[in-house]
Amino acid sequence: MRNRLICSILLLVAFVSRGQELTLPQLSQYLADNPFVVSPTYAGVGDHIKIRINGLTQWVGIEDAPDTQSLAADGRIGNKSGIGMVLYNDSNGETKQRGARLSFAHHLTLDRYEDEFLSFGLSYNFNQFRIDIENFDGFDPSVTDDRSTTNHNFDIGVLYRKNKYYLSLNASNILDKDLTKFNPISEPNQLRNYYLYTGYRFSKNKNSNFEIEPSVFFQWFESDGRSVTDLNAKFRWYDFEDYYYVGATYRFLNDQIGDPLYIAPLVGLKKSNFYFGYSYQIILNEILGFSTGTHVVTIGVDLFQGISNCRCTY
Template sequence: MKIRLSLLAVFCMMEFYAQELTLPVYTQYLGDSEFLISPTYAGIGEYIRVRANGVAQWVGIEDAPATQSLAGDVRLGMRSGVGITFFNDRNGYTRQYGGRLSYAHHLTLDAYENNFLSFGLSYNFNQFKIDISEFDPADPGINGDRLVNNHNFDVGVLYRYRRFYLSLNAANLLNKDTDQFTVTEPGVLRNYYVYAGYRFRKHKRSEFEVEPSVYFQIFEHDGRSSTDLNIKFRKYDFEDYYWAGISYRFLNDQVLDPLNIGPMAGVKISNFYAAYSYQVALNSIFGYNSGTHMITLGIDIFQGIGECKCTLNTGGW
């Protein structure tokens, strides 16, 4: 029991630190939810795309991290898009609630070659709170919930060429006021990430598609960085499709010692979308939980054909 509690304390401290910096990134972006990680995807598509996502981390451990989000985006005019995201993140005695408003503008570099460039900007708001409702009320140091409201911005650029895509992003551009807690709390929240991949097809009308991708993230404050290596296999049935894949995440100074690895699968039938992802942590906490489970549910509504190829996610994709 002492070992279990010690491991939990260490990992909760790690997750607390990550939670303080940014909304945790698992593999939700792989569930046709790229807009969750980058504003540059706002408005790409013929529908209002809505995705609800739920993550339960380290299932089997009490008060383990859990995250829920709801996101939607829509085309605005011929070459722009807007979107909104709401999220709730819980980790032990910490809570984080917030939202994100995003805008993207899409440019056509070469319509014949399906060559596009997009720029995105997000305004972020969150409330970070330490819940003391279960603490010992006799402790004189406990005098009310600790909370702070944060405002910040993200920017990004997305390049698409035929079936290749590359998204470069910078999150939490503004430094944080650290007077609310302690002097050891990080004030530099900036982190940078790259998401890139390619959709391989034998020919344009092929039913099968293979999509390898990579997600790289680095935090400015302490230089921590990690990489996701992903691969998805997709089968099309007219406008419907089914897919399955696997993701491998590691710290960049420990390439052969993965943080987690796991399968995932999804389906889109008509306007409805569903996906499931499972990850197992390959570290000291492995024996104390049944892994991380993620479910994505979505719907595409109010179809509107775009007049510019730069807002389509078909054809050259």
Template sequence: MKKYILYTLFLVMAYGYGQELHLPVFTQYLADNNFVISPTYAGIGDNFRIRANGLTQWVGIKGAPDNQSLYADFRIADQSGVGLTLYNDKNGNTRQKGAKFSFAHHLTLDYYSKQYLSFGISYNINSFRIDIENFQPNYDNPVIDPYVTDDRATNNNNFDAGVLYRNKGFYFSFNANNILTKDLEDFIGAEPNLLLNYQIYSGLVIPSKNNKNIEFEPSVYYQMFSSDKRSSTDINFKYRQFTGTNDSNDYFWAGLSYRFLNDQFLKPLNIGPMAGIMKSKFYFAYSYQVTTNAMAGYNSGTHMITIGIDFLQGVSNCPCTEGAVRR
């Protein structure tokens, strides 16, 4: 019984955090794909970038969250970029699918000190469904609610907006996600209709003084939900080393992420290592997160894989589309 209660509570928690009509943020953005965080990153870099991400949370628990996503962004003209995000999220008997269409524009504040300012916006369309195909009578619930006769679904539209400031290797982005309230016409209960959440992502790319091919990148990611003011923070650190010529820019990296609720700094939600490699424009990364709460004894952690490719290289005439990471 205790195991069943813990399982139920944590699935409810995952529902609250992960399926509120936005793509759940784990550590996808640390796989050198900042576009996951904000539309302002669309078009920064010299390539058409595609990243595919697969995530399985709490391996070993039936019905635990499972997510697949695809990201693509590229530059148009010298100072603008567009991007596309597709995602599919499964959590118990809930299903969520959606897409984001993003646009960003980049400005040069000061050419000599390399200060840039970017603005971005995303239009989001999302389909949320309660799947009753697995609803079966059992010992605890011998009779299924007669009013539940079909799948319950709703479609929603929303917008994200953000601003990004960069100064050489330093970056700071602020984003407001799900600006519009959610349509609750098809649902009854305590489901929140205010899904607005704020995200801050900041970090610094630090070149090694002893080796020009080595970079260090500490970063922090903060998210706060407007509905109930709950918030969490990621503290991250990455090591990156380039192995190819300036033309190929092959590299590998390794890092560590520490996530906690902001009122429980010494009680992390997840902590885990990650690593990745870029070789001849092909990208691969793997991330593992250890669950450090009461569910640790019932699962083997969260696993995430990212694969990608960079192609159609075209150097912009404006330095405002250059990334903090050498490419």
């Protein structure tokens, strides 16, 4: 009984802090060579159509823990623009959400000899959120039927790239949330969050088949001022156009730098046009007593390589 109560409290905390944000849960999926899932500015960056399918199972061992599936695809239109979409389905106990994100990006060449580019991105977000009471235990007079809401929102972003350096600045869910079917007093309606993603790909020389890529992801939520940071490192080995990588990410709340939420080793490969990535997030907070971690699996394919010869596609 005590364990069930503790688990329920943990799930409730997760529901308040994450499920109500009406967005695709953002953990380490973007590190599976798929930064488009965090920023619309990456739509069309690449000389092919990129398709990625992601499965995320959080808190292995806890019943009704968060579980998410997503499909992301983006590609070039013309030589200077790109489009993309993300479809996702997320469940967290008796809360369900599904949604879509449609993105457009435009890429400018600042200096073709220095490979210096500036990109602007815009996304339209659609989300359907529902509380399913079919499996509720007991009777709660304040909840008489399933609660659901549909929300529409937008993301904007800018991306700067020069040689192997990149910096992306973004604002997500810039409109307030519709609270007409929930409690407008206790429920925050500001979903806006701002995030930065930056990194650099180091190699010994242009002919080296080994590369090190440190990167940082920082996210700040306007509603309550909380913020989180990922410190990442990837080591990539090339075999002509194929590659293999290992790495790790370290996530922490910015007021608790020495007390990480999780540490996640990463492995992956690209063979021909097919891609596979895997990460296991080792939980280091209070949930550790009930679950050891979270699985993140990504599979993908790159299609129609060479659809654009513009330098800003690479």
